[in-house]
Amino acid sequence: MNAPLAIICGGGAFPLAVAEAARRAGRQVVLFPVRGFADTSVEGWPHVWIQIGRFGFLKREMRRLGCRDVVFIGNVLRPRIRDIRFDWTTLKLLPLAFSMLRGGDDHLLTGVGRLFEEAGFRLVGAHEIAPDILVPAGQLGAVAPERRAMDDIAQGRRALAVMGPLDIGQGLVVMNGHVVAVEAAEGTDLMLARVAELRANGRIKAPARCGVLVKQPKAGQDRRFDLPSLGARTVEGVSRAGLAGIAVEAGGVIVADAGELVRAADRAGIFIEGFTREGVET
Amino acid sequence: MNAPLAIICGGGAFPLAVAEAARRAGRQVVLFPVRGFADTSVEGWPHVWIQIGRFGFLKREMRRLGCRDVVFIGNVLRPRIRDIRFDWTTLKLLPLAFSMLRGGDDHLLTGVGRLFEEAGFRLVGAHEIAPDILVPAGQLGAVAPERRAMDDIAQGRRALAVMGPLDIGQGLVVMNGHVVAVEAAEGTDLMLARVAELRANGRIKAPARCGVLVKQPKAGQDRRFDLPSLGARTVEGVSRAGLAGIAVEAGGVIVADAGELVRAADRAGIFIEGFTREGVET
Numbered sequence: 021m022n023a024p025l026a027i028i029c030g031g032g033a034f035p036l037a038v039a040e041a042a043r044r045a046g047r048q049v050v051l052f053p054v055r056g057f058a059d060t061s062v063e064g065w066p067h068v069w070i071q072i073g074r075f076g077f078l079k080r081e082m083r084r085l086g087c088r089d090v091v092f093i094g095n096v097l098r099p100r101i102r103d104i105r106f107d108w109t110t111l112k113l114l115p116l117a118f119s120m121l122r123g124g125d126d127h128l129l130t131g132v133g134r135l136f137e138e139a140g141f142r143l144v145g146a147h148e149i150a151p152d153i154l155v156p157a158g159q160l161g162a163v164a165p166e167r168r169a170m171d172d173i174a175q176g177r178r179a180l181a182v183m184g185p186l187d188i189g190q191g192l193v194v195m196n197g198h199v200v201a202v203e204a205a206e207g208t209d210l211m212l213a214r215v216a217e218l219r220a221n222g223r224i225k226a227p228a229r230c231g232v233l234v235k236q237p238k239a240g241q242d243r244r245f246d247l248p249s250l251g252a253r254t255v256e257g258v259s260r261a262g263l264a265g266i267a268v269e270a271g272g273v274i275v276a277d278a279g280e281l282v283r284a285a286d287r288a289g290i291f292i293e294g295f296t297r298e299g300v301e302t
Numbered sequence: 303m304n305a306p307l308a309i310i311c312g313g314g315a316f317p318l319a320v321a322e323a324a325r326r327a328g329r330q331v332v333l334f335p336v337r338g339f340a341d342t343s344v345e346g347w348p349h350v351w352i353q354i355g356r357f358g359f360l361k362r363e364m365r366r367l368g369c370r371d372v373v374f375i376g377n378v379l380r381p382r383i384r385d386i387r388f389d390w391t392t393l394k395l396l397p398l399a400f401s402m403l404r405g406g407d408d409h410l411l412t413g414v415g416r417l418f419e420e421a422g423f424r425l426v427g428a429h430e431i432a433p434d435i436l437v438p439a440g441q442l443g444a445v446a447p448e449r450r451a452m453d454d455i456a457q458g459r460r461a462l463a464v465m466g467p468l469d470i471g472q473g474l475v476v477m478n479g480h481v482v483a484v485e486a487a488e489g490t491d492l493m494l495a496r497v498a499e500l501r502a503n504g505r506i507k508a509p510a511r512c513g514v515l516v517k518q519p520k521a522g523q524d525r526r527f528d529l530p531s532l533g534a535r536t537v538e539g540v541s542r543a544g545l546a547g548i549a550v551e552a553g554g555v556i557v558a559d560a561g562e563l564v565r566a567a568d569r570a571g572i573f574i575e576g577f578t579r580e581g582v583e584t
Contacts, residue, residue: 175468182464186457188481199470202484205506206496214488214496224487 030094312376358391
C-alpha cells in the first residue's frame, strides 16, 4: 500500500475532496487532471496533466510513478470523436472504443475500467478511498420530510428502479405521486431548471414546497465510476423548482462538502433524506 | 344513432378534424368548446362554450340538446384549483376531484370519464368517430428508417414499456441505443427543444440525422382520452433536434392533418414509421 494512489481528476470539487481524504488516511497520491475538465487548483498537488485519447501516455506515467490503484472522480463529458487526438496505444483500442460509444454511459465507463484492469491497474471507487463523501442514511439537515413527501419518495424510487436497468437517468422529480420530470442526458441541474420553468409558465400546477428530487445509482451500475452527486448547487435548483426536498440513496450518492450542503439546505428550508435500499416499498 | 354527438373541444386542430369526420359519417354534432383552450373557429359549428368546473351546466346542456355519446378531444392543461369557478354539481364532486388531482394524468382522466358515465353519457374515443386520425402501420412518407434507427426504435419501445405502468411520459428520444431524453410534464415539443439545445452546447455528441423520437400510449391508458399526437410542429422539433425520424405506435397516436404531416416530414428528410404492438423485441 506504499504505492501512490492515481486519481484521474475530472471537473468539480470532488477530486480534491478525495485526494484530501486519501492523504488524511496516510496514502500518497498523484493527481492526473484531465485537460479541459479539471480545475487548476489540482496543481497544488503532485500531478501530471493528461488528455483524453492518450491512454498510452497515462499508462506510462502511472507506471513510472509506481501507481497501482487508480480512482476516477469528477465530471468528464463524453467527448466528440473528432475533438480527440489519439496516441498509438489508444488508436489500437479504437474499434473497442467505438463499440463502447454506441452504448449508454454505463457501457462506456465499464469499458474504460476494463482497459485499465487489462493494463494491470486496480480500479478503486472514490468512496472506498473517501467514505465520508457518501451521503449517510436518515435526515441530514434541520428540515424533516412530511408524509406527502415520503409518498413521493416511494413513488420516485419505484420509477427509478424500473428505469435503471435501461441505463436511463439517475434522477427524477415527483410531485403528489406524479413523476413530472425524468433526468437523462441533460443532468440534474437542467432537469431542475425545467421544473422551475414549467411551474412559472403554469404547466405544472402545485403549491409551493411540493415535490421531491429523488436520486440513486442505476441498478447494476459500476459504483467505481460516476456515482450520482449532490451539492449546494443542487439545493439551489431544488429551491428554484419549488420542491420540498431531496431524497438520495444512502451510500449511493456522493457529496464533496457535506457541511456546505447541509447549511445551504437549512437556509433554503429544504430537507435532505438518505434512504436505504432495503426500505423500498413496491 | 340520431342523437347528436357531443364533442368536448380543447385546443389544437383535432376537435374540428373529429367534427368533420363525424359529419362525413352522417352524424349530427354539437361542439362544447372549453373556454381558454378551444379555438374560436369552432363557432362555425353548432356549439355551446363551456368552462372547467361547471359540470352541472354542461350536463344540462348536453341533455337539452339530446346528446348521449360524448368525445373528448384537444389539449386542456390541468387547471390550477384557485382559477376554477365551480358550479354546485361540481362542488359536490370536489372531494372526488381532489383525490383525482393527486394522481397522475391517467387517474384524473379516468375519473372525469367515470363522472360522465355516472351521469348517463357514453364516452367514445375520438379515434372511434374518426379512425382516419390514427397513424397507420408502416412507413408514412418518402424516407425510410435505416438499420441504426430501427435499433433505436426497439430500445425506445423497451424503455416506454417499463415506464408506462408508472404513468410517466409517452415519449422519449433514443440515439445510438442511448435514451437521451424522457418526456414527462414538459410535453414532446419542449423535450425536443431540449435535445436541440443539448446538441448545440455539446452535451449530446452525435452526428446529424441520428436518433429517433419514439411515442406510444402508456400501457393501460384509457384510449378514449388523450392519445399522444403528432403534427407538423413535431416534425419541426425533430428536425431542429437533428434526429433521423419519428416512430409511433400504429393505431395509438393521432394526427389532425396526415397530408400536412407527411409533406413536412418529406421536406425535412425525416422518416415517420408506424410500428405495431406485436413487434416488440425484448
